Amino acid sequence: MKRDDPPQPEAGSDASAPEAPEASAARLRLLAEASRALASSLDAGEALRRLARVVVPNLADACVIDVIEGDGLRRLTVTDRDPERAVRVLPGASLPAPGESAAELAKVLRGAGPVVVDRFGGPEPDDPLRAAQWRLYRSLGAETALIVPLRARRQALGALTFVRRAPATRFDEQEQALAADLGHRAGLALDNARLYALQQHTAEQLQLSLLPDLSGVGDVELAARYVAARERAEVGGDWYDAFRLPDGSLILAVGDVVGHDLTAAVRMGQLRNMLRALAYDSGDDPAGTMGRLDRVMQGLTAVELVTAVIARVETPPDAPWLLHWTNAGHLPPLLVCPDGRSDLLEEGHAPILGVDPGLDRDTATVTLPPGCTFLLYTDGLVERPGEDIGRGLTRLRQCATAFAGEPLEVFLDELLARMGDDRQDDIAVLAMRVPSAPSG
Secondary structure, eight states: OOBOOOOOOOTTOOTTOOOOHHHHHHHHHHHHHHHHHHHSOSOHHHHHHHHHHHHHHHTOSEEEEEEEETTEEEEEEEEESSHHHHTTSOTTOEEOOOTTOOSHHHHHHTTOOOEEEOOOOOOOTTSHHHHHHHHHHHHHTOSEEEEEEEEETTEEEEEEEEEEOOTTOOOOHHHHHHHHHHHHHHHHHHHHHHHHHHHHHHHHHHHHHHSOOGGGGTTOEEEEEEEOOTTOOOOOOEEEEEEEOTTSOEEEEEEEESOSSHHHHHHHHHHHHHHHHHHHHHOOOHHHHHHHHHHHHHHHOOOOOEEEEEEEEEOOTTSOEEEEEEEESOOOOEEEOTTSOEEEOOOSEEOOBTSOTTOOOOOEEEEEOTTOEEEEEOGGGTOOTTSOHHHHHHHHHHHHHHTTTSOHHHHHHHHHHHHSTTOSSOEEEEEEEOOSSOOO
8 A cells, every 4th residue: 555646637727726615615514514523422432423424425435433542443433325335344343453554544543644545455464454454445445545643632542534436536635634624623522522531430439439338337228329410520519428326326418518529529528527527426416416517517617508418217126217307408308118108208407508507407207117218319319400399309209119119229220210311410319228127
């Protein structure tokens, strides 16, 4: 294979003549459509596949996109105006590493500019990548190909290959410039998508590291989930906690620190630790602990506004379990039983933390029926843009009732699958299952 020589103008033509207005307008439309395709998704693979569908057949008969992953190369997608040809080349396949290959694709990945190929040679088994490219060109019926890099921050991230089957239809200088522009835009989109994915993963791991391990609460059956918002790479202030007090009772808590950034996550961690210390040392009922938390929060931290529920569960071995709770501006806990009964526990409600540390707060109490499930959750589970919160709470009760008899882990998974499918906010949920009968 070799780089193609520049096409020679026909006799009597002017190589420097300006491009016809119609052709110029068509190229601008293609660039605009390509930009919309690349901006349409934060998923890099999907955005590049949409780009390929824009390019074919406007610029080429086929478009192949290869991306570098680690030390290897992956064929992300193959789009052809003839679908039967495209299926002959499996997308997602791993390609031989470029290394010192003489293939034009490898040269582009090593830093070469747009490369035109019209001599494809043979399979050359001693050069695996060149052999793979030969098979690609043969499958697509290529007569000429144009390869441009996907480049961002002076680094090649992959390559776009444009294929034409008509032997007389070569890529002219304007088309090569257009293809290079597309490669540049695609490279930026790929780089941004990868950075976003990395930030999202890091944010989720940070948030999870700030949440507690529930294994230290003894034999009480607990399950919890934290799910990040679908379209955001930020950490948030949603949290839950569960821990034993010296008298053997169990504290369950959930809350939401105002904000969706690293600061909110750090403040969430501070607040959770303060709650642990205050509840463990004071011996107060939930309302007293919440009042202490409000005063300490406003006196010693920069945390501004917080919603929270603090519940204390008495778990005697030979008597019914008792639940005591207080609510600071949070959504009401849910109690659901296997027989289909469900109750939103709306008692014990008072304003959010951070308004007035001198507010009176009440502790509500209820006996927990055997086999029931107590659920704490944040607003991301039930809120939908433009929807009344009452509809979300009704939907929560219906879903929870439908799966109240399932094992606790299954109960939470089903709840999230049905309630959290269009999540616009983080979700934190904590569930406790009361034993079917008291046990010693």
